[in-house]
Amino acid sequence: MMADQASILEQLEAVSRAFKTQLPERGREIERQWSAVRKQPDDLDLLEGLYRLTHNLAGAGGTFGFSQITDVAREVTEPLRITLKERKVGLSDAEQASLDARVKLLTELCIHPTLDTEANIPPAKPLFPELPATLHSLTKLVYLLSECTEDVSGLVENLQNLGARVGLFESVKSLGNAILETPPAAVLVNSPADEELLTFDLPETVIRPPMIMLSESDDFDSRLSAVRAGMEGFFVKPIDASAVLNLVDSLRPREEASPFRVLIVDDDQSQAEYASIVLEQAGITTRVIHDPTEVLEQLAEFNPELLLFDVYMPQCSGIELAKIVRQMDNYVGVPIIFLSVERERIRQLEALQTGADDFLTKPIRPKELVSSVMIRAWRARTLRWLMVRDSLTGLFNHAVIMERLNNSFALAQRQNSHLSVAMIDLDHFKRINDNYGHSTGDRVLIGFSRLLRERLRESDVVGRYGGEEFLVVLPDTTLEHAELVIEAVRTAFAKTSFTANGALFSVTLSAGIAGFPRSGSASGLLDAADIALYKAKEQGRNRTITAAPQP
Numbered sequence: 001m002m003a004d005q006a007s008i009l010e011q012l013e014a015v016s017r018a019f020k021t022q023l024p025e026r027g028r029e030i031e032r033q034w035s036a037v038r039k040q041p042d043d044l045d046l047l048e049g050l051y052r053l054t055h056n057l058a059g060a061g062g063t064f065g066f067s068q069i070t071d072v073a074r075e076v077t078e079p080l081r082i083t084l085k086e087r088k089v090g091l092s093d094a095e096q097a098s099l100d101a102r103v104k105l106l107t108e109l110c111i112h113p114t115l116d117t118e119a120n121i122p123p124a125k126p127l128f129p130e131l132p133a134t135l136h137s138l139t140k141l142v143y144l145l146s147e148c149t150e151d152v153s154g155l156v157e158n159l160q161n162l163g164a165r166v167g168l169f170e171s172v173k174s175l176g177n178a179i180l181e182t183p184p185a186a187v188l189v190n191s192p193a194d195e196e197l198l199t200f201d202l203p204e205t206v207i208r209p210p211m212i213m214l215s216e217s218d219d220f221d222s223r224l225s226a227v228r229a230g231m232e233g234f235f236v237k238p239i240d241a242s243a244v245l246n247l248v249d250s251l252r253p254r255e256e257a258s259p260f261r262v263l264i265v266d267d268d269q270s271q272a273e274y275a276s277i278v279l280e281q282a283g284i285t286t287r288v289i290h291d292p293t294e295v296l297e298q299l300a301e302f303n304p305e306l307l308l309f310d311v312y313m314p315q316c317s318g319i320e321l322a323k324i325v326r327q328m329d330n331y332v333g334v335p336i337i338f339l340s341v342e343r344e345r346i347r348q349l350e351a352l353q354t355g356a357d358d359f360l361t362k363p364i365r366p367k368e369l370v371s372s373v374m375i376r377a378w379r380a381r382t383l384r385w386l387m388v389r390d391s392l393t394g395l396f397n398h399a400v401i402m403e404r405l406n407n408s409f410a411l412a413q414r415q416n417s418h419l420s421v422a423m424i425d426l427d428h429f430k431r432i433n434d435n436y437g438h439s440t441g442d443r444v445l446i447g448f449s450r451l452l453r454e455r456l457r458e459s460d461v462v463g464r465y466g467g468e469e470f471l472v473v474l475p476d477t478t479l480e481h482a483e484l485v486i487e488a489v490r491t492a493f494a495k496t497s498f499t500a501n502g503a504l505f506s507v508t509l510s511a512g513i514a515g516f517p518r519s520g521s522a523s524g525l526l527d528a529a530d531i532a533l534y535k536a537k538e539q540g541r542n543r544t545i546t547a548a549p550q551p
């Protein structure tokens with residue numbers, strides 16, 4: 001859940017204050033390091049220490065509203081960088097003399113810091129509008145406004161069969177109150193006799209949910225008045241509940257998806273904390289580590305969808321870290337963004353050659369950081385989604401459901417727990433295509449997939465095995481319980497009506513179920529479920545058969 005804006009501002013102010021409080025000590029540390037360097041100008045370790053201290057300041061200064069510190073720190077770090085990384089020799093007398101004044105100015109600025117007149121942080125107002133928290137949890141809730149509830153009882157049942165929660169309202173007033181209290185994913189308006197019903201007002205603070213018109217007639221005037229009333233969808237009776245819910249899905253705001261996970265690796269605590277707060281306030285979940293050697297552990301445990309690396313870190317550079325990650329097959333698709341004080345385009349491009357995706361320069365504006373992270377994380381998530389999902393139904397594709405079955409089986413064996421598998425096939429599906437057309441057949445497949453997703457637990461795995469055949473893997477579920485669950489799916493689906501060319505029809509399914517420990521291998525489980533499904537078909541379809549125990 002997103003933190004509220006006030007607390008985000010407080011956190012940003014706290015990090016900024018902490019940075020300012022530490023500045024004098026950081027300045028004195030640089031002073032001490034510089035005098036050690038002057039005594040032993042050939043000692044590259046001392047020089048490296050000075051580089052690290054000034055480099056971190058160059059990044060953090062501007063971030064927290066001390067841009068003069070950033071400017072002077074950059075003037076110090078650049079000659080140090082060249083000396084250390086390119087020449088690999090100590091400082092000459094002339095170089096020391098030229099650096100001396102700049103290091104002294106830098107320490108002076110740290111000991112007596114002054115904020116920029118227009119400090120970047122803390123921001124004067126919230127950076128991004130906050131989303132209502134309820135959008136995250138109530139997407140399957142739809143409200144139905146109908147002057148006569150009996151008119152819509154069939155539709156309500158169909159919507160419920162497909163997994164939606166339905167709130168039914170007879171008056172605009174009660175609907176308005178309910179929207180205020182719990183915003184739904186959409187409001188369906190059953191063709192009102194009184195057009196006034198279409199134009200109800202909500203207080204300005206309330207986000208108006210998408211509205212969908214359910215109309216008696218398909219004439220131009222009805223459509224026009226629906227458009228004028230701000231309706232985003234228009235359906236003519238008889239209403240196909242699955243088509244309505246498909247539209248509701250497409251109208252849902254993207255933000256309801258689970259938050260992106262970003263791993264931040266930066267040895268500078270204040271910088272890492274700043275990036276973390278900025279991203280968290282935009283709804284992104286972050287985890288921060290200061291020691292790059294912990295990255296492998298965090299990759300496995302946190303499973304980040306994007307990596308944000310500082311470039312210069314003493315134990316291991318961000319570039320080396322990116323190379324390590326890119327050598328690991330599992331994480332080859334995880335975007336990497338560098339966040340560094342480096343402004344030289346050519347060196348940024350060198351860093352990007354590791355297979356990283358973007359190079360952002362510190363100090364970075366919050367909005368820029370959030371956009372860059374969001375765009376890349378979203379693209380990576382979409383690509384991953386497309387790779388594992390069936391394009392028609394959005395369920396796992398054949399390869400992935402098989403992989404999940406094998407994983408679940410191995411886990412059940414290790415933990416000695418129950419596991420059930422159901423093979424489901426829609427009955428006489430060829431007839432649906434033949435009678436109503438292929439696109440109606442597709443709509444039935446989508447509707448059934450929705451029903452499966454909504455009716456099963458989060459932990460159950462649902463995939464399209466092929467054509468009109470589906471595979472459901474139910475971890476921690478006994479055969480008896482799985483039978484109850486699949487039977488509930490079967491009866492709900494049989495009661496759901498679809499429409500085609502104005503006609504109503506329904507479809508049934510047959511299912512075969514098998515369970516571990518009765519079946520001793522993943523493929524044995526699948527075969528047993530398949531044989532049970534075949535029996536269900538043979539015995540007349542529209543039924544669930546449980547596999548006989550194996551000898």
Ligand SMILES: Nc1nc2c(ncn2[C@@H]2O[C@H](COP(=O)(O)OP(=O)(O)OP(=O)(O)O)[C@@H](O)[C@H]2O)c(=O)[nH]1
Pocket residue numbers: 392425426427428429430431433437438439440441442445466467468537541
């Ligand atoms: N619309 C649509 N039809 C599909 C899709 N995939 C497979 N089918 C159709 O599903 C039908 C499956 O037919 P059959 O295997 O003969 O089985 P059935 O008609 O369901 O009969 P039983 O399984 O014996 O009850 C075929 O007509 C396929 O063309 C799809 O993605 N969309």
